[in-house]
Amino acid sequence: MSDTPRRGADAPEIPNQDSSLAVDSPRRTSIAGTRRQFLAGAAAVGAAGAIGFPAIHVKAATTGQVKFGLLEDQSGNFALFGLPKLHATQLAIKEINDGFTLLSGPTGPGGTGKDGAYTELVDVLVQSNDKGILGREVKLISPDPQSDPRMYQQLTKRLGLQDEVDVIMGAFASANREAMRPVIDQMKKMYWYNNQYEGGVADKYTFCTGAVAEQQIIPAMQYCIAKFGKRIYIPAADYNFGQLSAMWTRAMAPLLGGEVVGQEFIPLSVTDFTSTIARIEQAKPDWLMMYITGQNHANFYPQANAAGLKRPMGSSINLAQGYEHKRFAPPALAGMNVAVSYMEEIPTPRNQAFVKRFRAMFPDEPYIQQEAHSAYVATHLYAVACRLAKTTDQNAVMEALESGIGIEAPAGWMFMDPATHHMSQHIRMASCDEKHNITFVQEWPSIEPWWTRRLGVNLVRTPEFKQYTPADDPAFKKFL
């Protein structure tokens, strides 16, 4: 079996962790030298302790390296998803340090319309006329949170207070993101969440580059109802993502001409799906909307396949995120249709160029998944925003991000919405056949993250620090 896919032959000298910066705080001196302070400070201790220390406001440095903090799981349950994201970030940082950037601006460059038809640009990785960001090299600091929420909290504090990074990115599971967000908000640090998720985060300091429910669930349902029929059965993981996605599906079904004939919530620890398969057959749906997730739930596909459960499946999370079509032997995933914001198989020339660059740096990478793409885009977008703001000072960069900018990602043009801090996505419908080949059967070049806008979120006007759920949306109740 091939070596673990971590660094390719051309990997640059960007280390995984920056030990020199993490250990010594400039304020710490040796114990012997401060014996006088030691003794003299005894009386002051009580007072100091009683007052406490206010939240640390970190001023951005204007010289030296740009410190880029990344928390992606390199071990534990989510290593499967964290490692590609780490590599994508490393690739982007290398490109930035080598003087490259992605084309960006307030609107897309407009493509090269031929015969009245829009054709997107191919060469979007261009010279930045900059070495690193504003002449400063970008240094990646990426400790391993081990898929553990408490570790995420601890390391977020370390990145913010000890390493004093200029930006923090990372987290895969919503649980880990929600563990980080209170820490981020307390430290008033900018944070990027580069993962698809259930949507609803409205946080002044958080920027999300992954797709959300309205960008994936609705197109998937639209395609599947048109192609397979209106009767839908929803097997969902009994987990926040599964619950919320099922809620979205139930709410959107009437609007799209579908009918939910059954749903069930399956605990994450379940590995045997015999009873689920039986219930599905009883309900006789036209297609299944799959929201199952996690290692144990992956058992569903071979079991359903062997049991002869031949129903088409729709999803918002399979294939692109977990690359099941590579991990499972065919034809387990046959008939799966997913609305994706990115897949390695996207045939456009610009994506193939990106894939080539990625695999040149990481030849053993099993798959370039959707979230790796989000991480790559986020890193470049951060550099773009810093150059626009002409500083890495966080408040200025956040204003730049809220000024209305977009970027030419490998998947297509993506725009950062100032009000919601989420990005528009170029969505494609990927269909998997018996041989596990992927074809893209439908495309929506730009779907906006409109849902939190409907709730009145405008982070430019009114800062907020929460996550909304469908329960907060009166429109859902109308249709649920």
Added chain:
Amino acid sequence: MAGDLFNLAYQFLVNVSFLMLAAMGLIIVLGMLNIINLAHGEFIMMGAYTATLSVHAGVPFVVAVVLATIVVGMIGAIVELLIVRRFYANKLNALVATFGLSLILSQGTLLLFGPYLRGVSMPLGGFRVGQFSYATYLLVVAGLAFVLIFALWLLFYRTRLGVDMRATMQNPDMARALGVNTSRIYTFSFALGAALAGLTGALYAPTTTIVPLFGTAFIAPAFITVVIGGGANPLIGALASSSLLSVVSTPLSSQYGTFAGRIGLMLAALVIMRFLPDGLSYYLQAALLRRRKARPESSR
């Protein structure tokens, strides 16, 4: 109606065989050595990895399963010789040590083989009864589980080795005094437990994705089954315990969803452990012995 009954029966068989296979190795180690092996999940994982790698190398699936069983059994023997036997005087420390071992094995697998291996397809397709369709392979695995129990029974009760093993389990000092090489019996027992774990991993490899944390799905159910079954008589224990637990969880899971089934399983486990603290096998064995004593002419 008949279709529904078959459905329940199928689910019951699948559940029972899963619990039996997951727990069998653990029970033998517990019964013989009185040690709880926290690396059991990793042995299962190694069985899955061995089988998967063999299949990808072109080996037929059946041979791959046998190979996995043997390989993991040998690894178990090595682990016993190098590590486990130092803890016979200190059983609880074995728990900590095997936990350390499990961390090394799972993370080591991640480092060596990456976050996943390409899977193996489930052979044998499916069949229909009434309005439901079923995977044939799971039924085959269920059958194999019962064959396995029978094979182990043969080992324990019809071979010289089995007699030696039972003697060592009941009274090691006496066995040693009578010339049984208890040290080798211990090694063999641990290796057998590991081999059974490897077999389990190999058998369930086609049903799921092959990742370093493959074993975690088996650990909790295995422990519950083991504790309810008890170490007094591994075979009876495994059989009785998995059957009882499945009887509780299958109808719950069928009617109210898999969560209810899981909770039911765990609550049943708690109740049984409270009222039958020495394990089912202890009481069943005692009952059997009483029956046998009432028939003086049978010799065993």
Added chain:
Amino acid sequence: MSSPDHAVVSTGRLAQSPHNVFQRLGIDGPLTIFGGPIYWSLFALILIAVVLFPLYGSTFAALNFTNFLINAPVALGLALLWGYCGVLSFGQVAFFGIAGYAYGVMAINWGLGLGTLLAAAGALGLTSLVAAAFGYFLFYGRVSSWIIPVLTLVLTLVLETFLGQTAGLEWRIGQAQLGGFNGMTNIPSLTLGSLTFNGYSLPLFYLVVALIAVILIGLRVLANSHFGHVVMAIQEDAERTELLGYDIRRYQLVVFTIAGFLAGLSGVLYATWGNFIQPSSVGLLAATLPVLWVAIGGRRSLSSVLIGTIALSALSDALAVYSGDLAFVVMGALLLFGMMAAPDGIVITILRSLAKLLVRRPL
């Protein structure tokens, strides 16, 4: 069961009047392995150094250290339960989780200030009740001792399974959403007047240090008391103790409840530190951690366990930062070889050797 530690008991020391001031106070005695003037001088020195740490160290380091210290109460409780009473429980994290969630629910509903104090008290009270109930189930049911580890593990897993599926919106108590696997978020920190005990400022650091000092001394007094002697006797030979007329079930129950209370204390401290609690803190991996800390520390000595817990937590943190994917391998190797080389516990073995060097009479 290393008899040199307890040979002192059989010499009838209890009957004689205590020798020194420490024994008179009850904080030293035959059942606490390390003691004496050197120990207490070191204790005082370390305490002072820790209390003054924020002056010479970075605030971040102190806050980071707080996270390690939060693990101490649950470890000390298990050390009491396992080292002194001989009962190995894998379920301490269940009480950690119950207290954390209870504090979260109560604090979110009762608001800041006095509400959080009531929440802390309520959470601790509830946890102690649950621990007592479960202890009753265990000890008055005469469950055999080898089953208790797995039984308590099952309790923990049931709790984790239950908490993990509370994602739906119907799972709310008052204003507090249980949150399923995403956990319960926005838990207010403990506040007392103008002091906020959270993970961003020092009051929590001082609170935890003070609590640990009190707990350590308190447990030592308990261990050296008549109660503690009976508990140790139960571990050494339960039947004999019963024959001598003691109701061992009562003693085991009390110890189990104390251990549960301490685990709950860790849970409340964690919730106020991170403003967040999730089902994974009650999971399989979390359940093994206290056992590891106590085993590596050396369950017969409270001080060793304290040192071991802090050291292992710090090691885990450092490994995550500096060696990423090797963290688990290093930790696993430490456990494996630690148990082979020092079966009584690594820290306690080191401390014993040091003690032999420093003190003329054998400990």
